[in-house]
Amino acid sequence: MISMYIGSGDTTQLLSGVHTKGHHKLLRRFVSGVKPYYNAKASPIDALRTGAIIEERYELILSDNYYPQVKAICEQQNVLTCSIDFAKIEKGKVVDFQELKSCSFNDFLEFEKFRNNPEKGVEYIKKKYKNNYRQLQEQLLCTGLESAEIVFVVVYTYDDEINYNRDIKENEIIKFRIQRDETVIKMLLDKSNIFQQIKNTYHEQTN
Secondary structure, three states: OOOOOEOHHHHHHHHOOOOOHHHHHHHHHHOOOOOOOOOHHHOOOHHHHHHHHHHHHHHOOOOOOEEEEEEEEOOOOOOEEEEEEEEEEEOOEEEEEEEEEEEEHHHHHHHHOOOOOHHHHHHHHHHHOHHHHHHHHHHHHHHOOOEEEEEEEEEOOOOHHHHHOOOOOHHHEEEEEEEOOHHHHHHHHHHHHHHHHHHHHHHHHHO
8 A cells, every 4th residue: 555654754743642643643644545745846835835945956066976855765664764855875875865954044043053063963953853853863764874964954035936046055054964863763663663564464465
């Protein structure tokens, strides 16, 4: 069934309590048989639409060995999948990746405090941007990598025309390297186990 997967965007719902609305929503989508289709660039939500445009503009400043929207599947539990914003590929293998997040000017100023102290920056992300941190851990689990970068790009406006023509500069981005966190990895595997069992049972009965 094409809907039986848990992507990195589902991490927050996966790790929420089993009695929460978010978890129930994930379960319903999982067994629906319908794979959702997202078109962020057509979204009426400013933040989503702008994020998609900024992602296109950011790609222009990356080296040629980075590829957008690369898929990865967890070896331990294939119910876990992810789509990586920008994967660095060497000899056909993902060796590193960048997860891009757009943020407001005020939030970016907070990140600036940690530009020369990345370890403190990572601690800040773990506390204030927990969902982003856990999402990246799911991506590390699926790729089997030990670390990856989360990249924050400042957003000045929600005007599409301006953003489509924007040239992103180095001082408008800040990167933090996030190490694999086995505590979060274990949580992801434990929480996704029931979904893996459902998927396995379904496939056993349909094959």
